[in-house]
Amino acid sequence: MMMKRLLLAPALLVATAFPAMAEKLSLDALSTYLNAMKTVKSEFTQISDDGSVQTGNLYIKRPGRMRFEYNPPEKALVLTSGNTVAIFDGRSNQPPETYPLQRTPLSIILAKNVDLQRANMVVGHDYDGTATIVTAQDPEHPEYGNIQLKFTADPVELRQWIINDGNGSRTTVILGETERDLALKNSIFNIELLLKRNN
Secondary structure, three states, rough: HHHHHHHHOOOOOOEEOOOOOOOOOOOOHHHHHHHHHEEEEEEEEEEOOOOOEEEEEEEEOOEEEEEEEEEEOOOOOEEEEEOOOEEEEEEOOOOEEEEHHHHOHHHHHHHHOOOOOOOOOOEEEEEEEOOOOEEEEEEOOOHHEEEEEEEEEOOOOEHHHHHEEEEOOEEEEEEEEEEOOOOOOOHHHHHHHHHHHHO
């Protein structure tokens, strides 16, 4: 079950220069922020609903590519590319578990054009006094769960997200140091290439 939760941990991060605001950020501004992401690297801490904690590094290359490298003792690697999410378990000799990207909340963020104003996509848009919180889902398949994104301002930055999957599990991801606009090779996201290396 923990392996399945790993693929549901999308990660968006990046700071950009938005003016300081003492109120919630608009969906239009947040869509613009997400669409401005090209390549990103960030440290992250993941907390599963059973209380277990994993850490690692996340890489994003939009659209459609993401890589989660988990630190020891965890031996997991999650790759997203070619409309597929693959979970490699280093403790197993079995092939990776694979899922269609469209069946996870990752698809909302990795889309070529993120549009949070799309009808029925955003089911929550709040401000808690320090951050804007947006809860989004696939409007055509709400049964796949949702992702709750927490943005701070000055500058705008995604600080954490919570995945509520279709099975009732809840996973929190907290972002650490981030870098953007890096030169990331497509090969580090390539599922087929990693399968060949492991054979």
